[in-house]
Amino acid sequence: MNHHTFTALADPHRFQIVELLRERPHSVGEIAERLGLRQPQTSKHLRVLTDAGLVHMEPQANRRIAHLRPTPFRDLDDWLTRYRPLWEERLDRLDDYLRTLPPEDPAPDPTDPGGSP
């Protein structure tokens, strides 16, 4: 996993673009309009996504159509595979998992000076 994939997806607008492209390819203008972005920022975001390998721009006449590229998502899925035991074997070590939950009893506020006359 190269961190550029995460960097690209970390920006909310870029994430929206990716979600939009999941349905079908869109032109730059379409993306800008449907997401309420300005055209220059849309182009910039698409450049980041392209450099990260998430998106491929296909010139088509006057426009440029943004496609999602499968590879990085597959890589992400492969990477996640090594984390699946975390929640799939959860039942085998439930006690371990329970320790990741906050305790039930309301612990006294640690910011409270505690001086209760």
Place this chain on the structure above:
Amino acid sequence: MNHHTFTALADPHRFQIVELLRERPHSVGEIAERLGLRQPQTSKHLRVLTDAGLVHMEPQANRRIAHLRPTPFRDLDDWLTRYRPLWEERLDRLDDYLRTLPPEDPAPDPTDPGGSP
């Protein structure tokens, strides 16, 4: 998917921490030592990871043990599910996929004005 997950994983050091915690929980000092980080930055990164919900800190005597929390990874996996058709149905629309690859034959440069004396 909240973008904090991606933001947390976008930093190479934090990513390394997560990869380290995948094996087993580690204390702050262990993480700092094994990754060659300074202790304060390690604490800061762990705070970011904790705020993003990726990590749970469990006090244990003098130390604080960092555990990986399964939920965000599962969320990531669920989110990715909607993208799996991208590469799994690739064969059904191979032509569409091929268009995301650069052309094999050195096509004439479209920016070339074409004037060949």
Place this chain on the structure above:
DNA sequence: AAGGAATATTCCTGTCAAGGCATATAACGG
């Protein structure tokens, strides 16, 4: 060739995040 539409690039600015360093806090051993 000219005008227009679609997109990219540049410059600017504000914001935010990461590392370095010093220091504060917390829990342990004696």
Place this chain on the structure above:
DNA sequence: CCGTTATATGCCTTGACAGGAATATTCCTT
């Protein structure tokens, strides 16, 4: 209580990045 270990926090500086506005580029149409 004191010193030590483990960790957190605060302050500072620097670099990256996102958005805004203007402008450049590319391609189409006529």
